[in-house]
Amino acid sequence: MVPTPSVNAGQKRLFRRTRWRLAAWYASILGVISSVGGVAIYRIAVYAHQITLEAELESAALVLHETLEPLLEVPGQLHPDATHFFPSACLAQDDCLQLTPVELQAIELIARDKYYIRLLAPSHKLLAVVGKQPKALQITKSDGKWQYLTDDDGVHYRQISLDLYLPDAQQWGSIQVGRSLQDFETYVANLQWMILIGVPGIVLLLAIASRYLADQAMQPIYQSYGQIQQFTADAAHELRTPLSAIRATVESMLMTPSLDEEEVRTNLRTIRRQDLQLSQLVADLLMLCRMDQQLSMFPKLPKEGDEVDLKDLAQAVTEEFAALALASALHLSTQLQTTSPLKVAGDSGQLHRLISNLVANALRYTPAEGKVTLILDRRADHALVHVQDTGIGIAPEELPRIFDRFYRVKNHQTIEVKGSGLGLSIAQAIAQTHRGKIQVQSELDKGSTFTVWLPMTDS
Numbered sequence: 001m002v003p004t005p006s007v008n009a010g011q012k013r014l015f016r017r018t019r020w021r022l023a024a025w026y027a028s029i030l031g032v033i034s035s036v037g038g039v040a041i042y043r044i045a046v047y048a049h050q051i052t053l054e055a056e057l058e059s060a061a062l063v064l065h066e067t068l069e070p071l072l073e074v075p076g077q078l079h080p081d082a083t084h085f086f087p088s089a090c091l092a093q094d095d096c097l098q099l100t101p102v103e104l105q106a107i108e109l110i111a112r113d114k115y116y117i118r119l120l121a122p123s124h125k126l127l128a129v130v131g132k133q134p135k136a137l138q139i140t141k142s143d144g145k146w147q148y149l150t151d152d153d154g155v156h157y158r159q160i161s162l163d164l165y166l167p168d169a170q171q172w173g174s175i176q177v178g179r180s181l182q183d184f185e186t187y188v189a190n191l192q193w194m195i196l197i198g199v200p201g202i203v204l205l206l207a208i209a210s211r212y213l214a215d216q217a218m219q220p221i222y223q224s225y226g227q228i229q230q231f232t233a234d235a236a237h238e239l240r241t242p243l244s245a246i247r248a249t250v251e252s253m254l255m256t257p258s259l260d261e262e263e264v265r266t267n268l269r270t271i272r273r274q275d276l277q278l279s280q281l282v283a284d285l286l287m288l289c290r291m292d293q294q295l296s297m298f299p300k301l302p303k304e305g306d307e308v309d310l311k312d313l314a315q316a317v318t319e320e321f322a323a324l325a326l327a328s329a330l331h332l333s334t335q336l337q338t339t340s341p342l343k344v345a346g347d348s349g350q351l352h353r354l355i356s357n358l359v360a361n362a363l364r365y366t367p368a369e370g371k372v373t374l375i376l377d378r379r380a381d382h383a384l385v386h387v388q389d390t391g392i393g394i395a396p397e398e399l400p401r402i403f404d405r406f407y408r409v410k411n412h413q414t415i416e417v418k419g420s421g422l423g424l425s426i427a428q429a430i431a432q433t434h435r436g437k438i439q440v441q442s443e444l445d446k447g448s449t450f451t452v453w454l455p456m457t458d459s
Contacts, residue, residue, distance in 0.1 A: 015222060019214045026210030031203040038199040046188055053158060053184060054146070061160045061177040064117065069164050072172045076121035078128065114183065118176040127173065132180065149178065156181040235285060235406070242278040246271055284422045288405065288429055307457055308351050310342040310383050314374050317355045321363065329368040332359075337377040344383055344454045346434045351454075354430040357423040358387040358450050366391035366447075378456070382436075385452040394442035402440065403428045427452075 072078075117130040124139050137151045149157040159178030166172050249270050253259060259267075318334045325332035344351070355374070362372045366389045375386035394402060401407050406421040431438050435455050442448035 015218065019211075019218050022217060023207070023211045023214035026213055027203070027207040030206040030210065034202050034206065035199055038195045042191055042195050045191055049184060049187060053179070054160075057158065057160045057177055057179060060115075061162050061175065064175055064177065065162045065164065068175065069172075072164060072166055075166065075170060075172050076123075076125070076127065078119070114180045116178055118178075119173060120176065121173045122171050124174075156185065239278065239281065242274040242281070245274045246278075249274070281422075284426060287426060288422065306345055306347065307343045308346050308348045310344060310351075310376060310385060310454070311336065313348065313352055313355060314376055314385065317352065317359055318374055320356070321359050325363060325372065328363060328366075330363060330366055331371045332363070332374075333371075334374045335376070337375060340378050342376055342378060342383040343457050344434065345457050346454070350430045351434070354427045354452065355385060355387070357427040358385075358452070361423050362387050362389035362391060362448070362450075365389065370447075379453075381456055382453045383456050385454070386449055387452075388447065388449045390447040393444040393446055394440070394448055395444055399440060399442065403438070 114132060116132040118139075119127040119129075120139065121127055126139060137149055137157065145160060145162075147159045147161065149159055151157070157178045158181055159176055161174055161176045163174045164172040249267050253264070253267050256263075314334055318332060321332055359372065359374065366372055370390040371388075372390075373386075373388045375384075375388060377384040377386065403424050405425045408421045428438050431452055431454070437453050439451045439453070440448060441451075
């Protein structure tokens with residue numbers, strides 16, 4: 001077995017830099033999204049609060065306007081009924097700056113100490129004030145409907161102004177309804193602090209999470225890189241052996257002054273044998289590459305019309321290996337443990353290769369006078385193919401790696417093991433392309449059992 005290639009310092013630095021770059025990208029993108037989201041939430045919350053406040057003011061002003069206007073007779077003068085409508089109105093000539101807030105009868109306002117109502121003459125002279133009485137709050141002469149005002153204490157107010165008319169369409173004056181913005185500004189300030197403190201905290205958490213996500217994202221890449229390195233090293237090692245043998249044979253022929261016909265034929269047969277070994281290895285590698293591509297691009301069962309009878313296939317494999325088993329003094333047999341048909345959807349050539357690889361592997365690791373049994377069974381909607389042998393077995397620590405490419409079980413007995421180490425890898429790839437799986441049970445010096453699970457077409 002070729003030693004697993006290690007990742008050098010330069011490669012480690014490359015992966016480390018890649019992880020940090022990936023984490024930085026994650027954190028940057030998520031940070032921007034969080035920041036934009038925080039600003040958007042702030043703007044939406046402020047806008048919604050402002051719209052609610054203005055809707056409340058406008059609703060109150062319209063109610064007062066519709067209630068008060070029919071009671072007006074002389075421009076700039078309050079009718080007695082209107083005075084009764086505002087029982088606690090502070091007339092401009094009275095000293096009533098210290099009046100407490102009153103209960104407004106025309107509208108129901110929450111937190112009435114924040115609101116005020118002012119009645120103005122056409123000349124914008126203040127006639128009366130109801131409710132909160134801000135200190136030195138200016139009288140606006142703007143024709144606009146909405147105004148922002150500030151009193152001597154620096155308190156901001158939002159105000160709506162509506163004109164009042166007599167029945168003859170003559171202007172009586174105007175009514176102004178306003179409220180303090182202290183609670184609104186406190187809410188906005190608190191929201192700003194929450195966002196200013198919360199967004200950096202969220203970004204910090206996202207940066208930590210991004211580092212973790214980058215590590216998780218890099219794990220498959222790191223493993224794939226290691227597998228590619230291992231595969232390249234193993235393939236180079238396996239290809240080097242037949243190529244070295246061919247080169248040695250050719251150099252030996254070139255160094256010999258004269259060769260008779262028999263020596264030439266012997267050397268050519270050696271070259272042909274090594275060439276066949278090399279060709280088989282390349283064919284196996286190409287087959288694995290195609291299956292890897294098939295698993296990644298088309299992870300589905302073959303067409304339903306491509307049915308394969310496993311009973312016929314198992315019988316054909318047994319007959320094919322009968323001579324080899326006999327030459328190795330091994331007993332090869334087939335057992336049927338079900339009378340149900342065992343038909344699966346798939347490629348007959350690939351399934352033949354799967355069972356052949358397992359049987360060949362069992363014959364290779366079973367000493368003389370041993371037994372290899374091919375058992376067919378059914379379990380629910382799956383067909384089962386067991387390849388059971390009485391061979392040397394597999395150590396528990398080696399079981400996780402037996403399907404790795406080019407891996408060979410360390411032989412603790414004097415059994416000559418030949419092959420490229422791709423047989424079980426190909427068998428597993430074929431099973432996976434047919435939506436199946438392979439399981440193995442083994443015990444040293446007692447043998448192994450490989451079980452293939454394949455979904456049946458009648459399931």
